[in-house]
Amino acid sequence: MALDFVAGCMGGAAGVLVGHPFDTVKVRLQVQSVDKPLYRGTYHCFQSIVRQESMLGLYKGIGSPMMGLTFINAIVFGVQGNAMRMLAADTPLHQFLAGAAAGLIQCVICCPMELAKTRMQMQGTGEKCASRKMYRNSLDCLIRIHRKEGVRGINRGMVTTVIRETPGFGVYFLTYDTLTRALGCDADDGYIIPKLLLAGGMSGMASWISTYPVDVIKSRLQADGVGGANRYDGIVDCVRQSWRREGWRTFTRGLTSTLLRAFPVNATTFATVTLFLMYMREDADGVKDCEAMQPNLQHSSL
Numbered sequence: 001m002a003l004d005f006v007a008g009c010m011g012g013a014a015g016v017l018v019g020h021p022f023d024t025v026k027v028r029l030q031v032q033s034v035d036k037p038l039y040r041g042t043y044h045c046f047q048s049i050v051r052q053e054s055m056l057g058l059y060k061g062i063g064s065p066m067m068g069l070t071f072i073n074a075i076v077f078g079v080q081g082n083a084m085r086m087l088a089a090d091t092p093l094h095q096f097l098a099g100a101a102a103g104l105i106q107c108v109i110c111c112p113m114e115l116a117k118t119r120m121q122m123q124g125t126g127e128k129c130a131s132r133k134m135y136r137n138s139l140d141c142l143i144r145i146h147r148k149e150g151v152r153g154i155n156r157g158m159v160t161t162v163i164r165e166t167p168g169f170g171v172y173f174l175t176y177d178t179l180t181r182a183l184g185c186d187a188d189d190g191y192i193i194p195k196l197l198l199a200g201g202m203s204g205m206a207s208w209i210s211t212y213p214v215d216v217i218k219s220r221l222q223a224d225g226v227g228g229a230n231r232y233d234g235i236v237d238c239v240r241q242s243w244r245r246e247g248w249r250t251f252t253r254g255l256t257s258t259l260l261r262a263f264p265v266n267a268t269t270f271a272t273v274t275l276f277l278m279y280m281r282e283d284a285d286g287v288k289d290c291e292a293m294q295p296n297l298q299h300s301s302l
């Protein structure tokens with residue numbers, strides 16, 4: 001049981017290092033002004049950040065997800081693994097439900113973490129919604145928000161986070177389970193690592209695609225009101241204003257960068273977790289425990 005949490009920690013940290021630059025580009029594209037957009041697209045955004053803010057600009061706000069996502073992944077893989085043991089029968093529905101439960105529970109950490117990350121990523125971009133160096137770091141950001149707006153303030157975007165993460169993580173684990181079975185991921189398979197990377201990357205992409213429109217609204221609500229008056233007075237108003245100004249394209253802004261990030265991040269995360277559990281669970285005579293191939297198929301109580 002404890003191994004699931006440790007495996008999630010390791011997988012989470014590895015994923016953040018690989019994927020944070022793509023996430024920064026995503027948030028900049030999602031939140032930039034429609035009237036005077038700073039960036040023409042994914043590559044232009046990436047190029048502009050590197051040119052104007054150096055490579056370090058791509059890693060703005062990494063403190064929050066590095067602490068948060070490492071802990072979040074420990075919760076996600078720990079809850080999902082234990083939920084699967086509780087559900088006993090390994091069915092596609094149980095894979096989805098166990099993933100959805102993990103996605104729901106981790107929102108408690110994910111929402112404040114993404115609020116700080118989003119605001120740090122928007123700092124110094126010149127956008128109206130951005131704060132010009134208002135925050136020293138992610139923790140300072142949350143402290144200032146809490147001081148000004150209380151608990152409600154640091155949970156801004158919680159409803160959209162729950163709507164995004166609960167089904168999103170259900171799809172995440174269901175896709176991974178389906179693909180690892182279809183690819184025939186076996187402990188003594190010579191191609192096990194590329195297969196796990198492929199299955200993990202595709203699962204991350206499927207998960208983000210499944211709830212991406214909600215992510216756009218969440219980012220806008222979490223960036224709203226910084227350095228100026230609030231533009232939105234709730235989820236429905238944000239959806240209505242966004243649709244009226246930009247149409248359906250609103251809900252695909254930043255998707256390319258999100259998918260470019262999702263594949264390597266989740267390929268790394270799932271492969272790290274699965275291989276760690278597989279090797280830690282090899283049986284007494286050193287034979288790899290095939291059932292540990294799936295991070296959630298743990299029948300041994302650890």
Ligand SMILES: NC(=[NH2+])NCCC[C@H](N)C(=O)O
Nearest residue numbers: 165168172204207208262265
């Ligand atoms: N919001 C989601 N779609 N979550 C599933 C993927 C989560 C994963 N930790 C990532 O950052 O990519």
